[in-house]
Amino acid sequence: MANAPLNTKSNANPNATATAQPAKIETRLCAITFFARLHPGDVCGSNGLPLTPNSIAILGRAQRLRELEHENLCQYLDVIRGKHERTIVVSEYSGCTLEEHAKRSSLSQTQILRIFYQVACGINVLHAHKLVVHNLEPKHILIQEQDHVKLFNYGLYHMTKGGAYVPFPIGNIRYMAPERLLGANGNIKSDVWALAMMMLELLLQTTLWPKLKLSNIARKILAFGRSNNVLERIAREHDCYNLYQQLDVDVRALLERCLSVPLSQRPLPSELLAYPCFDPQREELRAPSNGTVDAAPLPLLLRCPLSQIYHLWQLAGGDVQAELKKEGLIRSEAPILALPQVVRLNGSSAGPKRSQSYLMDDRIVPLKLNTLVQRLRRLPASVYFPLIHSPRFPYEFAGEMQQLPLVIRERDIEYQFHRVRLFARLLQGYPHTAELLQREAAVDIPPLLRGPVWAALLEVIPNSSYAKIDKFTATSTDRQIEVDIPRCHQYDELLSSPDGHRKLKRLLKAWVTAHPQYVYWQGLDSLTAPFLYLNFNNEELAFLSLFKFIPKYLQWFFLQDNSAIIREYLSKFSQLTAFHEPLLAQHLASINFIPELFAIPWFLTMFSHVFPLHKILHLWDKLMLGDSSYPLFIGIAILKQLKSTLLTSGFNECILLFSDLPDIVMETCVIESQKMYESTPKSITHRKHALRQQPPQTLDIGIDDVELKHLLAEQCPRISAKDVLHLVQHAPGELALIDLRSVVEFARVQVPHSINIPFATVLLGEQRLDALNVPQLEMQLRGRVVVCVSNIHQHAVEFSQFLVACGILRTCILHKGFNVLHSIEPNILIST
Amino acid sequence: MATTPRSGGASGAAQRPNGTSQNKSCQFKLVLLGESAVGKSSLVLRFVKGQFHEYQESTIGAAFLTQTICIEDTVVKFEIWDTAGQERYHSLAPMYYRGAQAAIVVYDIQNQDSFQRAKTWVKELHKQASPNIVIALAGNKADLSNIRVVEFDEAKQYAEENGLLFMETSAKTGMNVNDIFLAIAKKLPKNDGANNQGAGAGRRLNENETNRQTNNCCK
C-alpha cells in the first residue's frame, strides 16, 4: 500500500502521548489494532474455494505468543477479529515507554545498562522460542518502577508472518539492521543491532537522523557496509564524538560488536548477556529485590494471573471494541460512502479513496480495570486463595448460585472468579487433588480452565511422549486427513486458521502413528477438534486427552474392521431406548428406523460431528464424568427431546429430522442423560467391547456371555444377578421382580416380594397389562426396575417384549435366569 | 427450464397443483456414491436447497434428504441417500444402494483416483444393485476445468460404453446440477407400476422388510 507509513512513529496521532503517562496500578491491559491485508475480492485458491482471510491466519499464529510468560515480556492475552479484517491485539501494558522515560529525565549510564540488560533478556527468551522481534524501538520498551523493563508488541512480526499478512511494513527504519533493508529477515541478530542503536541514542544523548527522509536513512544504514566502525561513524555524524570517546571501554566494545555489519561478528542475545559491562546488572538481578516490600501492597486481584484478570474483565462487561471506539480508533462510516463510482468489466474500480481510518494507527488503548477491582473488592481473601484442604472446605459459596442455569453461572463474574481460583488451585495440586477435582467438576467447569480440567478428568499426566511421535512421514491416510481438515468445524476462527490446520494434521497423524492397531476413520477429525480448540497452545495436552478419551468411550471403534463393535453398540443403544423410552422404541422399530441410519456419526464422534463446538463443550463436561455407557444416554436424551415429532412421523420425516439435527437444548439433554445414567443399573449397559477396569466377578455378566445375536434378538437388556441382589438388599422399593415360573416352582422357592405370573398362563397377543389379570400390576411396576425372571430364557425375552409394548419403563431380563439366584450367598430366597 | 425443484420436500406425498387429475406422482430412491471430498454432499445441497457451503462437513455414515421436481405432468420425489466417501465406510454402502432406483456416481475432474474409484462403484452397482437401476456419472468441480486431470471425452466414452448418463457438474456454480437429477428423472420409468416401487423406498433398508413395501405410487 503506497500510503501506508513506513515509519509508524511519524504518523502517530498526537493523542498518543496521553496514554503513555505513568501507568496507574489499574492499567495493566491494553489493546492495539490494525488491519490485515485484504485479499482481492474475486481471488480463489487452487481448489476454487475462497482464501482464508489474513486476519484468521494472524489469529492462528498469534496464539503461540499467549504462552510466553517472562518478566521482561508483556504477556499477550487475546487476538480479536473485527469487521473488514480488523485485528485487535490485547496485551499486558504497564509503565511508560522508553521514549517517554528518556524525555522525562536524562538517564545515567547505569540506568541505561540496567534497561538494556533486561531488553537483552527479553530478546534472549524470544530467541529460545525461535522468534524474532524486528520492530524493536523505544516505544516498544516499557519501563516500570525501579527500571523494570518489559518488551511490548514484540510479536507483531511473528503473528503477521513477517508482515506478509498486513499492508504495512514492520519495524522502525532507524533501528533496522542493514541486512533487513536488503531483505534478509528472521535473524535474532538484527534485533541485537536494534538494541545497540537504541542504546547508543541514549548514551550519546542524541536522536538518530532526526531530519532525514526515510529513503535517506535507508541509504545511510546501507552505507555502513563500507565502514569498519559504525559506532564511531554515527557519533561523528551526530556531532557527539566527544561523548563517544568518553564511553566506558566495555560499553563501547559491546556497542561496536553489536553494530558489526557482518552477522557472524554480531553477538547472540545470550552472548550479549555475558558481556562484562553487564556484570553489575547480572548481580543486581540475582539478588532478591526488596523494593516491593515498601511499595503499597497490590490489590489482591492483581496478584492473579493476567489471563484470569482479562477473562474476568470481559465477564465484567469489558468490551475491547467498545474501548477502541471510545478512543476513536474504530470509526464507523456509512458504507455507502465507500461504494465505487465506476467499476470496469475487468473488476477494477474507481471511487472514493480508502478512508483514513484504514491506515495504521499505532495508538495504545488502555483497558481499565477499575470496575473489575471495585466489583471484586468485597470478596474475602479466602476466595482469592482457597484453602482446599482446610477442614472448613467446602464452604458454601453461592450455594444457591448452583441452582441457576449453567449459562447464567458462566457469565456471573463473582461466581466465575470463585470457580477459576478454586480450579486453578486444584490443577496445581493435581494428581493429588483428583478426587476433589472430580467432585467440583460435577458441579460445573469454568470455561477458562476447561482444557486442563478435562485433561485431569481423563487422568492425563504429561510425559513428553508427544514430542517423540512421528507426525511427518507420509502415510496412506494423509489424503483423507487433508480433505477432512478443511471441512472440520471451519466456522471457528482458530480451527480454520492455517495454524489450526497444521496442528490438527499433526495430532491426527500422531494418533494414527501411536496406534498401529487402529486406522483413521472419517470422524476422528471432529473428535479431535474440541481438544485442539481447548488446548490450542498445548498440543501435547490435546493429544494426551484424545489418547485417553478414545479407549474410555470408543474402545475398538477405530479398528480397520469395526463392524462388530459398532453393531454391538447400536444394538445396546436400541435396548437402552426400549428400557427408558419403551413406546418410542416400539414406534421406531415399527417403522424400521434403525440406529445404523442415523446414530453412527453420533457415537463414532461422540456427537462432535453433529453439534457445534460450544454445545459439545457442555455435553462433554458431563460426559467426562461418566463411564463408557454415558454417551448412550445422551443419544436417548436426544431422542427424548424430539419424541413428540418422532412419534407422529413416518420413516422419511424421522430420518430427515436427523440429517439436519434441529436445535437440541443442551442443558436439558445433559440433565436428562445424567438422570438416566444414574437410574440405570450398571450391568444393563454391559457391552463385550467396552474397556474394563476390573475383571467381572461371579455374579456379573461374563465378558463373552452376551453375543450380538442375543442383543439383536432381545429387545430388553439383561441385568446381572449382582445388580438384582443389590436392589433386593439396598433398594427393594426400586425393584419389581416378575417371576415367570409355574405356581408350584414359585411356591417352592422365591425372591421375597416378587410377583408370580406363570408364563404358561399368559396370552401375549393383547398388548394390554390388564390382560394378565394381575390386580394393580401397573402400580406395582411403576417407578421400579422391572426384572423378568424365568428358567426358560425365551419366556423372559417374550414377556419383557410384551411389557415394552405395554409401555412399561425400565424392563429387563435376569441374566442366566432364576437358577443363578441359588448361587447367592448368603441366601436371599424364601419359600411359602 | 421446464422443471422447478421445490425446496424442502419433507412433507409426505407430492401435491398436485390445482388438483388436475392427470398429474401423477412418483417417489424414487437415489443414492450418491463416490470417493471422499468429490462433492457428493455439495451436489445434494445445491439440488435440495440451492446452496453451496465452502466448508461442507464431511459425511459420516450417510445423510438423507428429499427433493421434489415436476417433469411434464409428473411430480417426482427423490429420496436421496448421500453416503460417506471414505473407503472404510464401504461396508455400509449396500444398505443404501440396495433397492435404489437411481444412483449418481461422482468423481472430481481434478483427481484421477476419484475417477478410478467411480468406475469401481459402477461395477459394483452393476453386480449388486437392482438390475434396472439408472446410473449417472457426474464429473464434479467443473468450475475448475482449467486444472482438470480427467478429460471430458474420456469420461464421456466410458459412460457410453457402460450405459450411464453423464454430465460434468459444479456444485459451486450450480452448473448441470438440476439437469443431472432431471435427466435421471426422465429416464426412470414412471407409468409402469411394476417398476415403480418408490414409495416408502427409504424404508426398505432392511432385507426382512421387503415384503412390506407399499405399491402406491403413480396414482
Ligand SMILES: Nc1nc2c(ncn2[C@@H]2O[C@H](COP(=O)(O)OP(=O)(O)OP(=O)(O)O)[C@@H](O)[C@H]2O)c(=O)[nH]1
Ligand atoms: N471448486 C469446487 N469445490 C467443490 C465443488 N463441490 C464441492 N466442492 C468442495 O469440495 C469439498 C468436498 O465436498 P463435499 O461435498 O463435502 O464432498 P463429499 O463427496 O460429500 O465428501 P465425503 O462426505 O467425505 O464423502 C468441499 O470443500 C466443497 O466445498 C465444486 O463443484 N467446485
Ligand SMILES: [Mg+2]
Ligand atoms: Mg459428504
